[in-house]
Amino acid sequence: MATFRLYTLFFLCSVFFFSLQSHSEEDTPITRFQRYLRINTAHPNPNYTAPISFLVDQARSLGLTTRTIEFVKGKPLLILTWLGSNPKLPSILFNSHLDSVPAEADKWLHPPFSAHRTDDGRIYARGAQDDKCIGVQYLEAIKNLKSRGFSPLRNVHVSYVPEEEIGGFDGMEMFAVSSEFKELNVGFTIDEGQASRGDEYRVFYGERTPWSLDIRAEGIPGHGAKLYDNGATENLMKSVELIAKFRETQFDMVKAGKAAYSEIISINPVYLKAGTPSTNGFVMNMQPSVAEAGYDIRLPPMADPDVFKKRIDEEWAPSIRNMSYSILERGKLKDHLGRLIMTSIDDSNPWWSIFKQAVEATGGKLAKPEILASTTDARYIRTLGVPVLGFSPMINTPILVHDHNEFLKDTVFMKGIEVYESIINALSSFEGGSDQVN
Ligand SMILES: [Zn+2]
Known part of the structure; x- marks a missing residue:
């Protein structure tokens, strides 16, 4: 009981002291x-x-x-x-x-x-x-x-x-x-x-606007030993190389101090998908009919979205190479008046x-x-x-x-x-x- 009272007294004192302190x-x-x-x-x-x-x-x-x-x-x-x-x-x-x-x-x-x-x-x-x-x-x-x-x-x-x-x-x-x-x-x-x-x-x-780009190539499948043109992976890799080159030219501007990081278009691969992986040492002797890649893109406000889309359409995912694409625009680059x-x-x-x-x-x-x-x-x-x-x-x-x-x-x-x-x-x-x- 005495201990309890002592604790209570101690508690009340601290409350009093604390409130004095916060008032002050x-x-x-x-x-x-x-x-x-x-x-x-x-x-x-x-x-x-x-x-x-x-x-x-x-x-x-x-x-x-x-x-x-x-x-x-x-x-x-x-x-x-x-x-x-x-x-x-x-x-x-x-x-x-x-x-x-x-x-x-x-x-x-x-x-x-x-x-x-x-x-x-x-x-x-x-x-x-x-x-x-x-x-x-x-x-x-x-x-x-x-x-x-x-x-x-x-x-x-x-x-x-x-x-x-x-x-x-x-x-x-x-x-x-x-x-x-x-x-x-x-x-x-x-x-x-x-x-x-x-x-x-x-x-x-x-501010920069984020976009997601998915590109997809299709082609006829074939035996792993066969050489033929226009396979899905071959077509996709052509695009991957072109995009990597574009990325390099943008990044070079930053490295050379010609542009700030936020003023260039950044485009980074986030996934690559094609074919069936080998299992237990057994190689799948098949070239796939579909190959895909995904990119994270950040566009500065001065980038013209129409020019950029044209590049995707004509160079990075052209139908002439059996390619298609989809873009998720996670923000607008132009207002309702087109500015x-x-x-x-x-x-x-x-x-x-x-x-x-x-x-x-x-x-x-x-x-x-x-x-x-x-x-x-x-x-x-x-x-x-x-x-x-x-x-x-x-x-x-x-x-x-x-x-x-x-x-x-x-x-x-x-x-x-x-x-x-x-x-x-x-x-x-x-x-x-x-x-x-x-
Ligand atoms: Zn904030």
Whole structure:
């Protein structure tokens, strides 16, 4: 009994001490970032309720309007709005995703959902770079702008979407084509980007599109000892060689430094299938009648899909060599008006110049704009003809997306808030321009 009482006393004391400690934790941009990071939104079971209630609380304290939409049950998305003085002008949208990839906790220096901050300011957490940093920075920037009495001309929307890490099919893909999205009248969007190891910010104006290609050759079967023309494997191997040559010319451009990895067409064999393998030392004396190969293709946005298909049709799988093919297009390369899906990064796009100047006004420098090698939700918005830049203000930072020990330094996080203040200020004050400039 006495032991029990002692334990109870000890327990109560620790609860009291702990609550004192958590009460004394300051409420700063960094601690708010840590609180957001501690919510486990990793797949396969992301918690979407907790981050939304956290963000709604923050948004309400800033006087932003909030709206939650569920296109698929249990997969909500949140839209925050800061009304501009001329809400008829096309709005600015700042997007981030709520979910993250899983983390192998035993491979981390600090638990991935602890948001532990080291003495030198590194904040360790899954999502620290991808992309919970920007989700909080948007709000902190708005908070600072409000406290300085700034008010936007255009509406500023901030969206938090689910399921990006598993393709965005139940998130941004549905949102982008919804009436709710249309109502926002978005003229320009900023979505996530990636960290930069150097001291120039990276910015992305397009993404590569994945395709799967299956080619198939048919021919008459024959005895293993017979020599004859137009066999299935012979015809397939001709194509395999041609494709390998094309792959080499693309890869050579990267090796020679003439193109970035994400600017070339990559085509890699993923399977080869033909014939019947030998069993127990018994050789199948038969040349097969069908031979197949499969390829993973990544097309940069400047690649013309029609030219590429013509190459497959005429060189890689021509009917003249008894070949056929099928393509699974896992994304579009042209929008409904037939335009290539990438955002202009020249004077034809006024948003680009405003964005660039706003970053430079904070003492920052932009690196040469890039195509992202992977895909993000930005593609769904670009497909609508709305210009999108991928940007996460992280310089002098190792790229740790989806890696162990993902972290962001507190100073980099704080500088990012200042950069967004400048960006939100400039973009939302923009008076001119046509409605939808791509
Ligand atoms: Zn991401």
